[in-house]
Amino acid sequence: MSETVIKCESVYKIFGENAKKMLEEANGNVDAKTFQEKGCIVGVNNASFEVVKGEMLVVMGLSGSGKSTLLRCISRLTDATGGKIFIEGQDLLELNNKELIELRRNKMGMVFQSFALLPHKTVVENIAFPLQIKGTNTEESINRAMEMVKLVGLDGRENYFPRELSGGQQQRVGIARSLAVEPDIWFLDEPFSALDPLIRKEMQDEFLRLQEKLQKTIMFITHDFDEALKLADRIAIMKDGIIEQLDTPANIVLNPATEYVRKFTEEVPREKVLIIEDVMDAPSKDNLGDLKVLKDDIIENVAEKILTQENIVGVVDKNNNIVGSIKPSKIIDTVFGGRKNDS
Amino acid sequence: MEYLKKYPKLFQWLFLLVVFLALCFAIEVPETYKFIRGQAEFIKDPNQSVYFFLGKEVRYYAFDVFWRLPPLLGWLPIWINDSLFFLMNEWMPMEFWNEDTQEFKTRPLLLQISRNLTSFMTFLIELIREILLGGLETIVAFTSWDFIDAYPWLELPGLPWTIVAAGAAILSYKLSGKGLALFAGLTMIYISIFGQWKPSMQTLSFILVAAPLSFVFGLGLGIAAYKSKRVEKALYPILLVMQTMPQYAVLVPALVLFGVGDHAAVIITMVVAVPPMILLTILGLRAIPPEVIEAGRMSGCTNWQLMLKVLIPTARRDILIGVNQVIMVCFSMAVISAFIGAKGLGFNLLLALNQLNIGLALEAGLCISLIAILLDKMSLAWANKQTDYFGNLTFFQRNKNTIFFAGSVVIGIILAYIGTFIFKESFNYLFEVPHNKGISTADFWNKGVDWIFDTFFVYIKAFNTWLIVDVLQPMRALYLRMPAVATLVLAVGAGYIIGGIRSALVVSALTLFIALSPWWDRALVTLYMATFGVVISCLIGFSVGTLCFQNKKSAAFMLGVCDIFQTFPSFVYLIPVMMLFGITDTSVLIAVIVYATIPATRYTIEGLRSVPVGLHEAATMSGVNKFQRLTKIEFPLAFPHMMLGLNQTIVFALFMVIIGAFIGTEDLGQYILKALSDKNGAGIGLTLGICVAFIGLIFDNLIRTWVNQRKKHLGIA
Numbered sequence A: 001m002s003e004t005v006i007k008c009e010s011v012y013k014i015f016g017e018n019a020k021k022m023l024e025e026a027n028g029n030v031d032a033k034t035f036q037e038k039g040c041i042v043g044v045n046n047a048s049f050e051v052v053k054g055e056m057l058v059v060m061g062l063s064g065s066g067k068s069t070l071l072r073c074i075s076r077l078t079d080a081t082g083g084k085i086f087i088e089g090q091d092l093l094e095l096n097n098k099e100l101i102e103l104r105r106n107k108m109g110m111v112f113q114s115f116a117l118l119p120h121k122t123v124v125e126n127i128a129f130p131l132q133i134k135g136t137n138t139e140e141s142i143n144r145a146m147e148m149v150k151l152v153g154l155d156g157r158e159n160y161f162p163r164e165l166s167g168g169q170q171q172r173v174g175i176a177r178s179l180a181v182e183p184d185i186w187f188l189d190e191p192f193s194a195l196d197p198l199i200r201k202e203m204q205d206e207f208l209r210l211q212e213k214l215q216k217t218i219m220f221i222t223h224d225f226d227e228a229l230k231l232a233d234r235i236a237i238m239k240d241g242i243i244e245q246l247d248t249p250a251n252i253v254l255n256p257a258t259e260y261v262r263k264f265t266e267e268v269p270r271e272k273v274l275i276i277e278d279v280m281d282a283p284s285k286d287n288l289g290d291l292k293v294l295k296d297d298i299i300e301n302v303a304e305k306i307l308t309q310e311n312i313v314g315v316v317d318k319n320n321n322i323v324g325s326i327k328p329s330k331i332i333d334t335v336f337g338g339r340k341n342d343s
Numbered sequence B: 001m002e003y004l005k006k007y008p009k010l011f012q013w014l015f016l017l018v019v020f021l022a023l024c025f026a027i028e029v030p031e032t033y034k035f036i037r038g039q040a041e042f043i044k045d046p047n048q049s050v051y052f053f054l055g056k057e058v059r060y061y062a063f064d065v066f067w068r069l070p071p072l073l074g075w076l077p078i079w080i081n082d083s084l085f086f087l088m089n090e091w092m093p094m095e096f097w098n099e100d101t102q103e104f105k106t107r108p109l110l111l112q113i114s115r116n117l118t119s120f121m122t123f124l125i126e127l128i129r130e131i132l133l134g135g136l137e138t139i140v141a142f143t144s145w146d147f148i149d150a151y152p153w154l155e156l157p158g159l160p161w162t163i164v165a166a167g168a169a170i171l172s173y174k175l176s177g178k179g180l181a182l183f184a185g186l187t188m189i190y191i192s193i194f195g196q197w198k199p200s201m202q203t204l205s206f207i208l209v210a211a212p213l214s215f216v217f218g219l220g221l222g223i224a225a226y227k228s229k230r231v232e233k234a235l236y237p238i239l240l241v242m243q244t245m246p247q248y249a250v251l252v253p254a255l256v257l258f259g260v261g262d263h264a265a266v267i268i269t270m271v272v273a274v275p276p277m278i279l280l281t282i283l284g285l286r287a288i289p290p291e292v293i294e295a296g297r298m299s300g301c302t303n304w305q306l307m308l309k310v311l312i313p314t315a316r317r318d319i320l321i322g323v324n325q326v327i328m329v330c331f332s333m334a335v336i337s338a339f340i341g342a343k344g345l346g347f348n349l350l351l352a353l354n355q356l357n358i359g360l361a362l363e364a365g366l367c368i369s370l371i372a373i374l375l376d377k378m379s380l381a382w383a384n385k386q387t388d389y390f391g392n393l394t395f396f397q398r399n400k401n402t403i404f405f406a407g408s409v410v411i412g413i414i415l416a417y418i419g420t421f422i423f424k425e426s427f428n429y430l431f432e433v434p435h436n437k438g439i440s441t442a443d444f445w446n447k448g449v450d451w452i453f454d455t456f457f458v459y460i461k462a463f464n465t466w467l468i469v470d471v472l473q474p475m476r477a478l479y480l481r482m483p484a485v486a487t488l489v490l491a492v493g494a495g496y497i498i499g500g501i502r503s504a505l506v507v508s509a510l511t512l513f514i515a516l517s518p519w520w521d522r523a524l525v526t527l528y529m530a531t532f533g534v535v536i537s538c539l540i541g542f543s544v545g546t547l548c549f550q551n552k553k554s555a556a557f558m559l560g561v562c563d564i565f566q567t568f569p570s571f572v573y574l575i576p577v578m579m580l581f582g583i584t585d586t587s588v589l590i591a592v593i594v595y596a597t598i599p600a601t602r603y604t605i606e607g608l609r610s611v612p613v614g615l616h617e618a619a620t621m622s623g624v625n626k627f628q629r630l631t632k633i634e635f636p637l638a639f640p641h642m643m644l645g646l647n648q649t650i651v652f653a654l655f656m657v658i659i660g661a662f663i664g665t666e667d668l669g670q671y672i673l674k675a676l677s678d679k680n681g682a683g684i685g686l687t688l689g690i691c692v693a694f695i696g697l698i699f700d701n702l703i704r705t706w707v708n709q710r711k712k713h714l715g716i717a
């Protein structure tokens, strides 16, 4: 197992006066409704999880479910009301101002839901901003910022002001800015939701490519399940501040922990989530066809191939050892029938 | 009954009006009542009633309390005066080291503070003044008189005007470009050849101290208020009163605290200029989206970096409006503080007006307005400046402005030197054109004024007479005919209908203060003049604004005109009206109307502009014609914004009415002006100022409350 980068231990964030006192009195038993009656809003409710190095955790949930708030707690933009947060083993809440600034300057990057660009600075100045805050000299920071401008495909617009850009372009500036300091930990709050589908797909691919290369630890918020499936190592689903389930995409779809999660994932196309290993049978004694599929293949990608076979298809691991088998009929079951079976 | 349910407010208003009128008719004018003119209030008269409070004697003419309330606050001005005197001369005596006599001396704390502040300000002003005009006080401040006697060449020679002009042009070019550079150059040349150089530079040195100090203090306090709720709560009431306090009124206490001269003027200018700066700073900082601040934090900003690189630049728009206001107030005060001995253009302007030399006044007024516009544009350009990171500039290109300036210094000195040969006998015009030795157009203007007077005298006089006899006098009589109780009922009722109990309480407290002061009658006169001005200004402003709005270009043009007019110091408005109408109430009122029309026009255009474009299109699609669109969609939506314009219009009108006292009016302003030359005037001046401020605040409170409700109703809060 690689090292843990982010670790949360029963983190609470409650808005309102007396939040701290009320939390103590509640004894770890926080109920959003009773709190609301007393004038407090529960943002995050007892969140505990870990994110390891190079992992991408996608956080999902309805509007107002506390996703952004959770991210704000972990970046300490707001102080959590209760619980402990560790970043690379350091207790985040114990850091003094100076250490926190150091951490943010060198380790963290964040993309904001509403872009949050500085209106008085041009594209390139916005991107160079974190570098200049760190004390990098002007020339170096501008050069680096220009690299980032090219990376997000905004060359030619480096001297525009944010108000002269479209929403998608502004968000690309935000992404470029958060990457300029090469952070290890990367927080993204709905970074692609303002982009049109074409650019969104492009950015997602670019994002995956970057991640392959840079191996950053990422927390990623999105409303789009397709996007989550494409990117996520694990998915956390939040409701009213509570993390209902945190698991691999397949497990979330196959074994929803709560009724809410089941409903949430109902419409998700299984073949996009599940890999062969999830649905395969034990290695079969019968004669196998010529086709072999990897156990890590996503069903959608190999379904067509399998469906054209008449024989049972063998499943192999990376070293080409047979680890299981799969019948074409099983594929049909999964794609079309799975939903009914579950309910 | 149905109407009653549909328009409950309308019926409340009608009811209020009926009660008000009934009271007006029911309460008779007492036979002994007369408007107290001029010096009459100081006459001791056996008919007066007397009471003592806190050892102060208050004399007044007693009437039926329904007609006029007794001046129960009459002791306040005297008490303020005595307290100020006590604080300055007796409170907390301490030992202070005296540099001049080299020994300790006992002085009250406040006096010492005032003296230190004073000498600091004097030093700053003298420093800039002597760089521009030459002198030796700055050198003396660092050394001694003996030293300067020994080394007389150390005396600063002052800069030749050519260098200052070139410097202004080059700086303008660097900040903005050719247009502004040309304007700066021409302004300076104009000032010089018309012989206004010395007073202009005196005024400039005053502004260059007052404006930056006001900016820094305003910004600092604004930030403090933004960061701490407690600071804001403490500042807010003071800010509100200061916003509506006429500038004359603050002069009087300043006189007591800081004496006479430029230093007192700077301090008092700061007192007036800082509040709007604070308010706009708070407004700007509050409007920053929280995510922008978070983005700054995530970039690893320290608190300082966050403030300087994220918060202030992001709030730039509002802060810039603040800077504009500071400059405006500074120039206004540059003129007004001539009353307490500030030197420069303002002093010349007042002197010329006093001698009814309209031509001279016009020249000085033009100079000060030009400098005001120049500084305003320069500060704006400075804030909007951008850096170019990509141009591959040569050394010359990067430093050309510095090089040009150095060049112009050399040329300027050479020219001045050559000048000593050319103008052997007379003044060296290439160094400095002395005051009144330049070209003067005063005669021309004076002749023009005479000509206008001779030619149009009949018409002007007829108009004047008609206005005064048929409009102003009856209106004034009506206002004075209002019984105090009726006015109070009207104010409280309006407060209640608009804003409920809370507003009613605030409004009644403010009104009561004025009613219990010794100057209720005067306040009514002020109110009548302001009302007249505001009504006409609004009519003009709203219609001009609406007309200009029909076309993008004319709207932008009109806003530009408003910008420029707003930059003129308020006193300057008196010049042309005195030119045309002489010393009458008409003059004052026309100045009021012109001055107050600016905000009315500007807010109308801006309000109409703020109506979302989508709505226009939607309306046009649904087949609404232009006029319907204006009345059904644009006006209702723009109304809240326009009402804020009305608010500004009222404040502007009040200011001008008070300033109009210079021409001669019989309102609160007249007494404020009188308090200026009164040894014991501080308390009176301050109380009078508060009275005027409260008139403004009453309307401010009502309009704001109403606007907020409207906004909520329209869903644009």
Ligand SMILES: Nc1ncnc2c1ncn2[C@@H]1O[C@H](COP(=O)(O)OP(=O)(O)OP(=O)(O)O)[C@@H](O)[C@H]1O
Residues within 6 Å of the ligand: A015, A016, A041, A042, A043, A061, A062, A063, A064, A065, A066, A067, A068, A069, A070, A113
């Ligand atoms: N500063 C705040 N003060 C009070 N309540 C807040 C604050 N910030 C967030 N909340 C509340 O906390 C809850 C969670 O908000 P949050 O912004 O985390 O939602 P979200 O999941 O990010 O939603 P979205 O998908 O719309 O961005 C909401 O009910 C919100 O009203």
Ligand SMILES: [Mg+2]
Residues within 6 Å of the ligand: A067, A068, A069, A113, A189
């Ligand atoms: Mg969010």
